[in-house]
Amino acid sequence: MPTTRENTEDRSAVRTLLRLWPYVRPVRARVFTAAFVAVVASCVGLVIPLVLKWMVDGPIADQDPAGVWLGALYLLLLGFTEAGLFGMRRWLVARPLSHVEAEMRAALYRRLQRLPVAFHDRWPSGQLLSRATADLGLVRMFLAFPLTFLLVNTVTILVGVIIMLLQDWTLGLVILGPAIPVMVMCVVFEHRYAVVARRAQDQVGDLTTVVEESVLGIRIIKGFGRHRSQARAFRELSTKLRGTELGKARLLATIWAVIVTLPEMAIGAALVLGAVQVADGELSAGTLVAFLSTALALRWPVDSIGFLLAMSQEAATATERYFEVMDEEPEKDTVVHADRTAEDRTAEDATAEADRRDGGLRFDGVVFRYPDADPASTPTLNRVDLHIRPGESMALVGATGSGKTTLTALVPRLHEVTAGRITLDGEDVTAMSRAQLRSKVAVAFEEPTLFSASVGENVLMGTDAEAGPAELERALGVAQADFVHALPQGTGTQVGEQGLSLSGGQRQRLALARAVVGRPRFLVLDDPLSALDVHTEAAVEAALRRVLADTTALIVAHRPSTVLLADRVALLSGGRITAVGTHQELLRGNPEYAHLMSGSGRQEDDR
Incomplete structure (x- = not known):
């Protein structure tokens, strides 16, 4: 300040x-x-x-x-x-x-x-x-x-x-x-x-x-x-x-x-x-x-x-x-690593070629420390290595404060990595312009933010293309946000400042619709269903599975029902990925994961 x-x-x-x-x-x-x-x-x-x-x-x-x-x-x-x-x-x-x-x-x-x-x-x-x-x-x-x-x-x-x-x-x-x-x-x-x-x-x-x-x-x-x-x-x-x-x-x-x-x-x-x-x-x-x-x-x-x-x-x-x-330094659109040696460039080119073959979203030795943190302090994220294959959904699970939200914010470059690299289909995100990067990646945050605009305008902010009514209806359907049609002016209804005229669950569904409306290649969801009731959550999950089949997704999850949306699960602990596997594998073989998913998680696994 x-x-x-x-x-x-x-x-x-x-x-x-x-x-x-x-x-x-x-x-x-x-x-x-x-x-x-x-x-x-x-x-x-x-x-x-x-x-x-x-x-x-x-x-x-x-x-x-x-x-x-x-x-x-x-x-x-x-x-x-x-x-x-x-x-x-x-x-x-x-x-x-x-x-x-x-x-x-x-x-x-x-x-x-x-x-x-x-x-x-x-x-x-x-x-x-x-x-x-x-x-x-x-x-x-x-x-x-x-x-x-x-x-x-x-x-x-x-x-x-x-x-x-x-x-x-x-x-x-x-x-x-x-x-x-x-x-x-x-x-x-x-x-x-x-x-x-x-x-x-x-x-x-x-x-x-x-x-x-x-x-x-x-x-x-x-x-x-x-x-x-x-x-x-x-x-x-x-x-x-x-x-x-x-x-x-x-x-x-x-x-x-x-x-x-x-x-x-x-x-x-x-x-x-x-x-x-x-x-x-x-x-x-x-x-x-x-x-x-x-x-x-x-x-x-x-x-x-x-x-x-x-x-x-x-x-x-x-x-x-x-x-x-x-006078504050704006975000750099792309980051040029001018100080790399020839050996570094050769090694990175080889890695990039491997990434392109594998595709998907990859975190390679990612380290992150907040800009105002003491340089000698322990980084929030430390040597994170994770690969989400093309078309795969990965759930990210961890205790409160483990760095899950911070990790998801690095993908669209809301923060810059301190060290390491993040690639999308083999291309380093720092080598892309922000416009190019954010046309590929869509994000839905746990705390949804809506603007003083109509429902339709808020949802269509998620795409640069001239999306029409059909795309808007599709996104609303995926998010189970059909409640908008009961509003006084339907999708033309002004939602008011911060969207506070709507309930928390309604705001969260509109934020999810905004994330999926542009049919992004990569989807980052930060606990997108936390404010939904059980029945709405089940309906959203059913529709979201169809969307996840066509995209590469990283989903922060706290509940087993959300974890089950993903193909695999990554456990983030102490700023590092300590385990990767299916829900059932981690539940059986990882005590920390079992503790996080305790209660309803074991019941679902037993079923």
């Missing part, structure tokens, strides 16, 4: 935000145009004080009404021009930046699909959801507003300061007096705010995780009366997030107080000094009006520095969180 990164000394907000460039580049023309338009609009606003100076020193001083009306017309036109240009800026950026956000979200989703199962085991889903929603919203807001106005306000302040210095350099120096303390405060604020912003966004992810788990586990919460403890956990996280947000608010209030107070004091000092100069005849009234108007026009660009920096830091931390996922 990712942790909050409190230390941001080695992180540059600018360097982080520059990583957004590949996404912005396709719309750069409109973004740059919008920035240019905003700069022009801001500069148009700075012309207004110059018009005021002309009016005060000219028509007003000369008591010329026509000149005053002309000056008013100029001011009106400048105001309309400024407003129109800012409106154009918003129009220019709205659509392209929405496109940037959509593209980033699509790229994140694609990357999540390609990341290994070990990544998803490690990361809470709420953290991923917050990155795909809240964080990308912050990035879009930054691109739409702070990015442009950091540039616009910088240009505006520079042009405004030049105009004031040209009007009267002594008053200009007075206005520039607070510049150094304000810049120092901004540097301190930026560093501190980055830490708090990162903490807040991580806490939002934690809160999202709690909400998602509570919604998905609502039956457990209600069943055990745990709503108070869950509410307490949510309240604690919410209170922690509230404290962090208040910390952000205090930092922003502090920087804003400095940024607002010091320039206001400088403007007040310039007003007093300017009034004295006008009284002494050293400065015209129009010049003082223009100077003060320019200074007041710069209040917004200066005052906005605080929250623009805050939004930029939040966008930087959001970008950092986004790329934490994007």
Whole structure:
């Protein structure tokens, strides 16, 4: 699970935000145009004080009404021009930046699909959801507003300061007096705010995780009366997030107080000094009006520095969180063993030729250790050797925690083997693309997962081909899932999130139908009948036998009735295959197997 990164000394907000460039580049023309338009609009606003100076020193001083009306017309036109240009800026950026956000979200989703199962085991889903929603919203807001106005306000302040210095350099120096303390405060604020912003966004992810788990586990919460403890956990996280947000608010209030107070004091000092100069005849009234108007026009660009920096830091931390996922190494489609010697290649080629003659599914010296496990620890699977012949069904039996599910996950490469090899008809699974591999292998897991889609769509996910109604009905028949025809819209019925509108047995039958609909050459079933009642199980087994006759299957089994579906049985113990034989052979000759199958297993054997 990712942790909050409190230390941001080695992180540059600018360097982080520059990583957004590949996404912005396709719309750069409109973004740059919008920035240019905003700069022009801001500069148009700075012309207004110059018009005021002309009016005060000219028509007003000369008591010329026509000149005053002309000056008013100029001011009106400048105001309309400024407003129109800012409106154009918003129009220019709205659509392209929405496109940037959509593209980033699509790229994140694609990357999540390609990341290994070990990544998803490690990361809470709420953290991923917050990155795909809240964080990308912050990035879009930054691109739409702070990015442009950091540039616009910088240009505006520079042009405004030049105009004031040209009007009267002594008053200009007075206005520039607070510049150094304000810049120092901004540097301190930026560093501190980055830490708090990162903490807040991580806490939002934690809160999202709690909400998602509570919604998905609502039956457990209600069943055990745990709503108070869950509410307490949510309240604690919410209170922690509230404290962090208040910390952000205090930092922003502090920087804003400095940024607002010091320039206001400088403007007040310039007003007093300017009034004295006008009284002494050293400065015209129009010049003082223009100077003060320019200074007041710069209040917004200066005052906005605080929250623009805050939004930029939040966008930087959001970008950092986004790329934490994007930088994760995706699954390799194929694995090239470039370091093999000529002798290795010769031996492997000979083995592959033998595999092709024998065919089927073969585990050859397979070792597996989870990626986050200690390299010195005992592997979950250790030197597994097993051969399932073409058209044969092999039941995999073992005690809880022996590694049965892990072994089945290696076939479709949900995990990568640490050592050894797995072959399908003599071809190493790591030499195939995942699309090619998963077109050959279908999987049904013990815990069936259904999506918020129709029954038919859930089942047909098991095939890449354009399977029609006939294939769908065949698969439903094999899985004894005829109950779908009694649903309100039949196979078009929406099953709801996680398929929780159906019973456990119904979900398991639909998952089995999904596995067999594509007529796979290899079938991997992880205890596929555990949630079925005795009568349904018998009917499914009868239909499944016909399917197993045409495929090569590995079936994780816990009950003798499931074991009897298979031609042979493999016993997995201590991470190794310790015995292979028929059910009756192992029952008679292997005490561990007999213990696992005790009770009903012996009764069936006696029959």
